[in-house]
Amino acid sequence: MLDTSKLKADSLVRAVRWENRELFLLDQTRLPGEVIEERQETVQQVWESIKALKVRGAPAIGIAGAYGLLVALREKLDLSQGDFMEEVRAQAAYLDSSRPTAVNLGWALRRLVKKAEEADDKSPRALFEVLVAEAEAIHQEDRMLCRGMGVHGAPLIKEGMGVLTHCNAGALATSELGTALAPMYVAQSQGINFRVYADETRPLLQGARLTSWELQQSGIDVTLITDNMAAHIMSQGLVDLVIVGTDRVAANGDVANKIGTMGVAILANYFGIPFYVACPSSTIDFDTAHGKDIPIEERDGDEVCEFGARRTAPPGMKTRNPAFDVTPNALVAGLITEKGIIRAPYVETLAKTFQG
Template sequence: MASQSPFPTLPATIAWREDALYLLDQTRLPQESVVERVTTVEEVWRWIHELRVRGAPAIGVAAAYGLCVAMQPARQGTLGEFHAALKQHAAYLDSARPTAVNLSWGLKRLMRVAQRADAADAKALYELLVAEAVQIHEEDQAICAGIGEHGLSLIKPGCGVLTHCNAGALATTGLGTATAPLYMAHQKGIAFRVFADETRPLLQGARLTAYELQQAGLDVTLITDSMAASMMAQGLVNVVIVGTDRVAANGDFANKIGTLSVAIAARYYNIPFYVACPSSTLDLQTASGADIVIEERRDHEVTHLGGRGIAPPAIRVRNPAFDVTPHDLVTGFITERGVVEQPFEKNLAALFAAGGGAS
């Protein structure tokens, strides 16, 4: 299976071919584009943990396929042995990263298939898991397209769009979430400009968003995170669209560190602030942002840049990978089913509780 791609020069983020998982190493972009075959559960865990595959939707797809990879040796055992190994490997993969809900969401979907299946043997059960993983992959591509269609009206001729981190094609297996409306508007010939925050400390905006938008032929300008408010003050930004790794039931959401600052600045300058939210990233079981676990990463990511130290030795460091933006700073959530406006707790539940959000 190949991903939809807005440009022909970049390989699929994730591919499943002939019972094998292939992942694009995003830590090596934009200098080089390298796809590797990942063959063990330990390798899948490391790829997710090290952000070699990243972006909430892509993590969900990778986790589903990764669990299939983990279960390949168990195909020759008994059904009881298969179920025991499945539970163990799912728990292990779920520990790779704590904030993005898609990781546990993808794994739980496969676990439910296994629990409900009436398979004759372990091999048949494995094939059911693969079919579910492929279904998750196909759904992700369709969700990206749906978000693009519902967010398209936000992109006006001549407008300026600000985005933070990478919620693009590289973060999904389709057109991206926050970028999907941008790609669709570009395909329709609408002229607009994009400002991409560099997104310290790992520079996903500079390395990934600016790269993929440039490759697709969009009018994109890279700025440092500290320039965002200044661009707004100059009247260059008309709408902000960001992605998310987890949306709580009340509309609070977690996204890459720095998103909260962008939302506060957008409110000050009366700029609409939208969040692209696939149903797989909506967590109706988490009441508010206060309940979202925030991943804290290594000091080295802050104290070094390009392999070189940029800070005093032994300096104390904080490195939360995400921050939580309160729902009252959000204009609306762009989902594959439509744009959801305030009150979010009522409207998100009404749109997704019957069969949508992650659990």
């Protein structure tokens, strides 16, 4: 059993908060300069918050989507039973359209729709209570998933190690400890001394703005580097382990994560550094056989043409801005899950662990 009283991460601000049946999301686009929480008044606001990356990280997006469906439905309790169920399905589909790559969003929304469809009492008010309970269950389950990944991944981190991570897969991306950062928080609570190198993660700087801030707040020794410094830092023998998160894992173990992750995996493979991916079972997509079938979100090119508030590219410049890339399973030393570390061959081991 994990003693959370020793986890300094417990004091971190939460990405998603559900209190008195109101949804509050931390606006992560303002970090680290400002810590601002926004009450979500409408489903349109929730959709925009997810799309604009005010809330981000696959587990947090799933939790926000589940609560977002409640925001959409709470003013529709006087509809007929049939019309209310139509709204459940329509609003779930609307929220699911906000971001395509993270599997948790669609997973959570489908789970709520199915729960409503299977309920005995179909009256809108009764269905709404069923959906509230299910959304809260998803939130609590994610806390336990994070703790499980932390417990199983912490033994990988040894005294004096250097650990590199890319993007943000910590408390800000989930309900509590995070995915990739969970083993770090658990190792810290066990008195293990180690250092973390955080890639800045262009173009939206989630590593610089979020991961470095989060780890600094928790007291973990963290050093921020630009993305193109990773190879040099590895070549100096400063990195012993890489742990990243993921937005979707295909049935064969291919991993979709923030753009730049595949490059880190290739570098780690070249330098003989183990590359691990932390993923809760909710992020494993058995309906997608291979990574090539994962939809990759393409974002506005202005994100590439700007740094901060300043334009850094010529007017009219053509851009590409894929938000994610897919790391082949051959580069993954193991998947850190709440049930333990899963290793190749992933088609067999993932199915046996989570479908057997």
